[in-house]
Amino acid sequence: MTTRIDARFAELAKQGRSAFVTFVMAGDPDPATSLDILKALPKAGADVIEIGMPFTDPMADGPSIQAAGLRALKGGMTLKKTLEMVRGFRKDDDATPLVLMGYYNPIYIYGVDKFLADAKSAGVDGLIIVDLPPEEDTELCLPAMKAGLNFIRLATPTTDDKRLPAVLANTSGFVYYVSITGITGAAAADTKAVGEAVARIKRHTRLPVCVGFGIRTPEAARAIARSANGAVVGTALVDALRGSLDAEGRATARTVTAVADLAAALAQGVWGAKQAAE
Amino acid sequence: MSPALPNSFRSGPDERGHFGIFGGRFVAETLMPLILDLEKAYAEAKADPAFQKEMDGHLKHYVGRPSPLYFAERLTEHLGGAKIYFKREELNHTGSHKVNNVLGQIMLARRMGKKRIIAETGAGQHGVATATLCARFGLECVVYMGAVDVARQQPNVIRMEMLGAKVVPVQSGARTLKDAMNDALRDWVTNVHNTFYCIGTVAGPHPYPMMVRDFQSIIGIETRQQLQEVEGRLPDSLVACIGGGSNAMGLFHPFLDDPSIEIFGVEAAGHGLTQLHAASIAGGRPGVLHGNRTYLLMDEDGQIQEAHSISAGLDYPGIGPEHAWLHETGRVNYLSATDEEALEAFQLLSRLEGIIPALEPAHAIAKVTELAPKRPRDHLMVVNLSGRGDKDVPQVGDILKGRNK
Numbered sequence: 001m002t003t004r005i006d007a008r009f010a011e012l013a014k015q016g017r018s019a020f021v022t023f024v025m026a027g028d029p030d031p032a033t034s035l036d037i038l039k040a041l042p043k044a045g046a047d048v049i050e051i052g053m054p055f056t057d058p059m060a061d062g063p064s065i066q067a068a069g070l071r072a073l074k075g076g077m078t079l080k081k082t083l084e085m086v087r088g089f090r091k092d093d094d095a096t097p098l099v100l101m102g103y104y105n106p107i108y109i110y111g112v113d114k115f116l117a118d119a120k121s122a123g124v125d126g127l128i129i130v131d132l133p134p135e136e137d138t139e140l141c142l143p144a145m146k147a148g149l150n151f152i153r154l155a156t157p158t159t160d161d162k163r164l165p166a167v168l169a170n171t172s173g174f175v176y177y178v179s180i181t182g183i184t185g186a187a188a189a190d191t192k193a194v195g196e197a198v199a200r201i202k203r204h205t206r207l208p209v210c211v212g213f214g215i216r217t218p219e220a221a222r223a224i225a226r227s228a229n230g231a232v233v234g235t236a237l238v239d240a241l242r243g244s245l246d247a248e249g250r251a252t253a254r255t256v257t258a259v260a261d262l263a264a265a266l267a268q269g270v271w272g273a274k275q276a277a278e
Numbered sequence: 279m280s281p282a283l284p285n286s287f288r289s290g291p292d293e294r295g296h297f298g299i300f301g302g303r304f305v306a307e308t309l310m311p312l313i314l315d316l317e318k319a320y321a322e323a324k325a326d327p328a329f330q331k332e333m334d335g336h337l338k339h340y341v342g343r344p345s346p347l348y349f350a351e352r353l354t355e356h357l358g359g360a361k362i363y364f365k366r367e368e369l370n371h372t373g374s375h376k377v378n379n380v381l382g383q384i385m386l387a388r389r390m391g392k393k394r395i396i397a398e399t400g401a402g403q404h405g406v407a408t409a410t411l412c413a414r415f416g417l418e419c420v421v422y423m424g425a426v427d428v429a430r431q432q433p434n435v436i437r438m439e440m441l442g443a444k445v446v447p448v449q450s451g452a453r454t455l456k457d458a459m460n461d462a463l464r465d466w467v468t469n470v471h472n473t474f475y476c477i478g479t480v481a482g483p484h485p486y487p488m489m490v491r492d493f494q495s496i497i498g499i500e501t502r503q504q505l506q507e508v509e510g511r512l513p514d515s516l517v518a519c520i521g522g523g524s525n526a527m528g529l530f531h532p533f534l535d536d537p538s539i540e541i542f543g544v545e546a547a548g549h550g551l552t553q554l555h556a557a558s559i560a561g562g563r564p565g566v567l568h569g570n571r572t573y574l575l576m577d578e579d580g581q582i583q584e585a586h587s588i589s590a591g592l593d594y595p596g597i598g599p600e601h602a603w604l605h606e607t608g609r610v611n612y613l614s615a616t617d618e619e620a621l622e623a624f625q626l627l628s629r630l631e632g633i634i635p636a637l638e639p640a641h642a643i644a645k646v647t648e649l650a651p652k653r654p655r656d657h658l659m660v661v662n663l664s665g666r667g668d669k670d671v672p673q674v675g676d677i678l679k680g681r682n683k
Contacts, residue, residue: 056582057456057567059463060306066450078579104304105566109580131304131566135294156308158470163311181308182468 004097004125005150005173008047009208009229018225020045020270021210022263023101023234025052025068026085027077028241033251034072037241038089040260042096045267048210048230050128053082053102060130062185064235067242071249079106079115083122090123099126099152099173104140112140116147126150126173134166141170154178155201157193164204174208174230175201179215185235188214195227218269225273233266287534287609290600295484295570298606300599303483305569308467317485319390324492329385336381340414341371343378343496347504347660352630353646360515360650360657364633365501365529367664374636374665375497375525376407376478382493384411387474394418394469397476398462400427400455400521401591401638402434403665404478409443419443422462424454427590433669452584455521455594459568479522480598483569487598494528501660502532509658515540517649518662519642520612521556521592523601525664534609543601544645546587547614554586557614558597559605572599588617589637591665615644623647624667624674636665637674 012019022041027034041049054069054077061069086098100119107115107129119127127144134141134153141151150173158181159167168175177197179189189211198209211224212232224231237259244258245251284290290297303313323329337343346369350362367375380397387395395417399405405421412419421438425447428435438445451457466475480487480494505513516533518526520543533539548555555561558573565574567582575583575595585595604610615623623643628634635643642661650659667674 055580056451057460059460059568060308060467062464063450073581080579103566105574105576105582106580108566108571109576109578130306131569133303133305133307133310135303135310154307156306158308158311160311167307178308181470183464186468 003150003173004095005048008097009174012047018228018270018273019047019208019210019230020221020267021048021050021212021230021232022046022237023050023052023232024237024259025054025065025072026082027054027072027075028068028238029071029245029249029251030075031077031081031085033255035085035088036256037259038085039092040256041263042093044260044263045271046096046263048097048099050099050101050232050234051082051086053079053100053106055103055106058103060183062183062235064185064238064242068238079110083118086122086124097125098123099128100124101128102130104129104131107140112143116144116149120147120149124149126152128152128154128176130154134169137170145170145172152176157181157197161200164201168205171207174210175205176232177201177209177211177228179211179213182213184213186214188216188220191223194224198227218265221266221269222273225270231270237262283607287604287607288531290603291484291488295488297600297603299564300571300602301484301487302571303569304566304571305483306467308470312470313483315390320386320485320489323386323389329389333382333385337378337496341377341381342369344500344504345369347501347508350631353627356630357647357650359655360653360659361655362646362650363505363658363660364663365497365660367497367525367662368635368666372403372407372410373668374403374407375494375528375662376404377410378496378528379478379490379493379524380404380407380411380476382489383474383476384415384417387417387476388415390474392472392474394420394473395476396420396422396462396465396473397478398422398455398458399478400458400593401589401636402427402431402438402669403591403636405443405445406434406437406441408476409438409441412443413441420465421445422448422458422465424448424452424458426453427455430673431590431669432672454585454590456582456585463568479524480527480600481522481568481570481572481596487570487600490524491527491531491600494524495531497525497528497662498530498532501529505658505660512536513539513658513660515542515649515653515657515659517542517544517642517646517659519544519592519638519664520597520601521546521594521638522596523598525662527598527600529660529662530610541610542645542649543610543612544641545612545614546589546592546641547616548586548588550616551614555614556585556587556592556594558595559602559612560614562595564602567596570599572602573597573605588620589641591636591638592641613645615641619644621674621677633663634667634671635663636667637670639664
């Protein structure tokens with residue numbers, strides 16, 4: 001079964017370049033602005049879009065994404081509305097892969113089977129669930145595969161060679177390499193160490209490997225995109241959004257362009273990196 | 279439909295850390311290898327007689343165990359029913375039961391070669407115990423504490439700092455125990471290579487709920503023996519307060535397979551169950567947070583709600599997964615006491631027994647005042663007096679002073 005994610009990475013491989021993967025929080029700062037941002041991202045050069053599902057207790061996120069989630073929740077965002085947003089995006093764009101990223105509890109409470117059916121029909125392609133390691137695959141990973149959604153696993157600097165096969169076993173779409181031990185928005189990773197880690201993962205899988213955490217600038221994105229199949233940027237975009245809000249935390253006329261402009265600059269960075277032939 | 283009753287209530291968790299549907303290992307991949315290491319290290323330590331022997335030595339000479347089992351004569355007379363005994367965990371070094379678990383985890387951290395210890399704390403009792411043992415063994419100690427709790431439990435903040443720990447006031451969310459745990463987890467993900475996370479209650483990813491329970495079970499094991507010595511038999515009922523539930527689990531676990539014993543856990547009902555409270559079983563449902571599936575307070579979208587309790591130690595929107603399972607199997611009865619009831623019990627115990635309890639066990643005492651009068655005089659009721667009230671004296675003093683104006 002080929003998903004939009006598979007198709008996109010196959011297409012990029014043909015073009016010989018890496019993917020620019022963006023992360024934005026659904027409903028930040030309000031549902032309407034958030035949908036506008038989402039629609040602007042492919043035009044700005046996003047190849048894959050990760051959409052954060054807001055959660056009150058995001059244990060692996062730094063202050064920027066924590067605050068983004070709380071802004072979204074305060075604006076009335078729910079998982080149901082996140083799926084509606086995906087549906088809204090799909091009206092005009094049937095090609096850009098959408099990956100929902102977040103924590104398990106809201107999905108568990110929504111109901112796993114109902115969530116998978118609704119997500120699939122809304123046009124979601126993959127899931128990244130931070131607090132579901134392979135040890136808990138029966139919860140969501142296996143049902144998601146059955147429902148035709150990619151379950152994208154995080155590999156980290158602590159995932160050693162012995163553990164990698166277990167992490168990769170039920171992974172599809174791509175592998176998300178977390179470049180540092182830490183939370184989102186933390187210090188940048190050492191490019192050389194990331195390159196070695198990507199090479200190590202690639203010895204175990206044919207899936208594309210995207211790298212995230214700590215990438216904030218076009219230069220950093222370019223450096224990462226030289227060794228990885230994709231560079232993920234989240235916190236920097238969320239910070240650009242926050243910087244455009246008014247004193248009450250509401251969207252302004254600049255909000256969508258603030259995110260789109262930074263995304264365009266980052267995309268130029270990623271595209272500037274000629275991917276080494278595999 | 280309630281699940282089939284197990285042959286034993288003491289055999290859990292299974293190898294994947296599940297108590298029925300509860301428990302598990304819901305953590306970020308970064309932490310998973312370390313959690314598996316920890317599970318292995320704990321299994322080895324548990325099987326090592328030298329580890330147990332060293333721990334017994336520290337428990338006796340440093341903690342001051344065994345803690346007394348005390349007949350609360352005047353409270354018994356006052357209530358006119360069951361014969362009430364207190365398990366005096368408040369007499370332990372550092373003033374609560376928390377030290378039993380911290381000692382075990384710190385010894386394990388040393389065995390694993392970890393030099394930096396982090397902990398979350400609500401009332402500060404777990405933080406103080408962790409700071410104390412880090413001082414004793416020369417380890418770096420960082421304690422995450424909600425900013426609201428830093429303000430209402432000042433004496434414990436000062437103690438931790440005197441002991442050489444760094445106390446980090448947590449400003450996110452409701453700025454109480456839940457948020458302290460989030461930030462402790464974030465620290466752990468960042469510093470996983472050299473850091474041991476000393477969790478203070480029977481919650482978190484497997485093996486923590488099992489490990490903390492094992493370290494706290496000394497409470498129930500001693501109680502069994504001590505009551506045998508004075509009364510020549512087992513108790514008829516047990517009562518303990520529950521935030522995450524470590525003092526309760528420590529008392530209950532050794533008695534779970536004695537079916538004649540009634541067991542009561544007391545959650546914090548805050549302003550009342552229809553208003554702001556911290557009673558996860560009474561007011562919550564199963565969900566996933568902080569590494570385990572358990573009863574949680576949340577809204578219909580699965581967003582975690584802020585708990586409220588007068589007691590910082592009970593002010594948490596979840597409960598240990600084994601308690602969730604003991605509730606569903608019906609083995610333990612979960613009740614709740616309001617802020618107001620706890621305050622009354624706090625004063626009652628101070629005046630009747632000359633023991634100022636912490637606000638946490640004051641919740642247990644509050645329910646004892648309802649349960650004991652309904653039971654006969656030969657009924658033996660054991661209450662876990664899990665902590666002393668020194669830390670609460672300024673807060674309760676202010677509340678009472680405000681009322682007398």
